[in-house]
Amino acid sequence: MGFEDLFIDVSTLPHDIYGFIQLLTLGGMYGYLLMFASNLISDGSELLLLVPSFAGLVGSVVLPVLGAVPDGCIVLFSGLGPDAQEQLSVGVGALAGSTIMLLTIPWFLAIYGGRVDIIYGEPKYKGDPKLSNPLQYNIFTTGVGLSPAVNFGAFFMILTTLPYLILQIPGLVYLHESDVDQRKGERPWAIAGLVVCLVLLATYLYYQYVESQKGLEGNAVNDKRDEILKESIKKGQITLLGLFGVEFKDVINEDIRYQKLNEQTPLSRTNSASTEKIIFRLKSLLKPFFKRYDRDGSDTLDIDELASVFHDLGEEVTHKELKDIFVKMDTDNSGTIEYEEFVQGTAEFVLSRLHNLKHKIEKEKSFSSSHDIEGGDVKGFEDDIVKSSNKEDDEEDDDEDEEVPEDLAELSPAEQQIRIKFRSFWMMGLGTAIVLIVSDPMVDVLSELGTRTNIAPFYVAFVLAPLASNASEVIASYNYAKKKTTKTMSVSLSALEGAAILNNTFVLGIFMLLVVARGLIWEYLAETLTILLVEIAVAAYAYFKSVHTIFDGFFILSLYPLSIGLVALLEYLGWD
DSSP states (O other), X not given: OOGGGGSOOGGGSOSSHHHHHHHHHHHHHHHHHHHHHHHHHHHHHHHGGGSHHHHHHIIIIIHHHHHTHHHHHHHHHHTTSTTHHHHHHHHHHHHHHHHHHHHHHHHHXXXXXXXXXXXXXXEOOSXXXXXXXXXXXXXXXXXXEOOHHHHHHHXXXXXXXXXXXXXHHHXXXXXXXXXXXXXXXXXXXXXXXXXXXXXXXXXXXXXXXXXXXXXXXXXXXXXXXHHHHHHHHHHTSSOHHHHHHHHTHXXXXXXXXXXXXXXXXXXXXXXXXXXXXXXXXXXXXXXXXXXXXXXXXXSEEOHHHHHHHHHHTTOOOOHHHHHHHHHHHOTTOSSSXXXXXXXXXXXXHHHHHHHHHHHHHHHHOOOOGGGOGGGTOXXXXXXXXXXXXXXXXXXXXXXXXXXXXXXXXXXXXXXXXXXXXXXXXXXXXXXXXXXXXXXXXXXXXXXXXXXXXXXXXXXXXXXXXXXXXXXXXHHHHHHHHTTOOHHHHHHHHXXXXXXXXXXXXXXXXXXXXXXXXXXXXXXXXXXXXXXHHHHXXXXXXXXXXXXXXXXXXXXXXXXXXXXXXHHHHHHHTTOX
């Protein structure tokens, strides 16, 4: 019994209104499962960004590829059945609909959600309020700014349209030839296109990985990771100590071994390149926590506000510890903590907590060889730290009302990382399995819907397939944009460009493979021209315009319905 036996053969459903309702119901169920699976894959892969050793690879390679898996599976299964040549139009519709939808509807939503006042041609990202009147929709004086990362994404997106041209050229040359001659003529071009797809995909992913390793702001991968880390800390999925205790364990172990960190040599006065890296990372992560509790807008924190910040960061401290931390952070003795003091003081707290607890543990027992820091058993050391920390809290912190989430309260940094990895692989594995199982019957439903409504399956898949496979990307891009910062705007729009690039390489590469392996014919001139025109239009806007107004957003949004009309017009004129 195969997976196909688990699903209803839609061609056997009654050809009446009841059968049509059953068909729509099945389509809704499969669509929901694909949407659920896409969210599982997305959320699971984003969790891996909390694992420092995986973060660069995940953000630059794993996230983009897994995001394209649902569309890729729909394309793959559309070309595997006995009537593959006919059903391939469903895959083409899914590819075209996904690419064009991601570059139009969420792009407009990102501009709308992230819009700020435009003053003298520049978006107002500094100051408060950023949008003077949210209830007014001035289409020319509100909008968003585009970062260099978005400009680069536009350039590379145009570059990755090359495989479309490679495959379409023989399609035009052999347009009026027999099917046999057309298959024979297109095959070598499809092989060349597949190679180009793979080269462009590898180049793009390698570039993203190299950029992510630089650790600089302004890179879309690093910016997205920072935003995910902030949300994960807020949700209690990981603590600040759990994150940095693993990410900078080499620095921490060096401090512990040589006892370089003490009250006479605070972190803020060291010149270590590693220390500077920690402070740099904290600056990008801590700003929203600082701003959230700066209730009077003074750009400073008092001791009560500092307590709230530390709780949100998942780091519970006693009242006595809080006083000591506050005094150390307040280097200018002003009675309040400025942001630079907060960042440096938090970095010192992260490193010194492990260092100080190590001395406490040494008084209680001697280390066995399995706890030798120089031997590399960091986990054993961290386990002892969490036990000591919990014991200390029980003894000294009877007044604390709030606790770290139960999920993480009893876990050391190493155990937090293990829990995160387990969740991530489980979610990605389950999501991928659902996509593989459901994509084939979903293709059958879309094809049957086209047959019963006398609408070409291409149009059915163009509209419906992206609703299931790309919904999470639409929501994520809008949520990032709503934060109204240059960084989150870059994350939002770069992610949409990245999805289009993966469609142009990874998903289109699957098409090329089907043409080569199954001897299918590429006969989609109208669809190819439409995809190219939309990508060129959006890329030109993104590359040449540094500010997108609401008016620009409406123009980009209009490309979605216009693209459907253009395909229909070109087909009517015989361009297919």
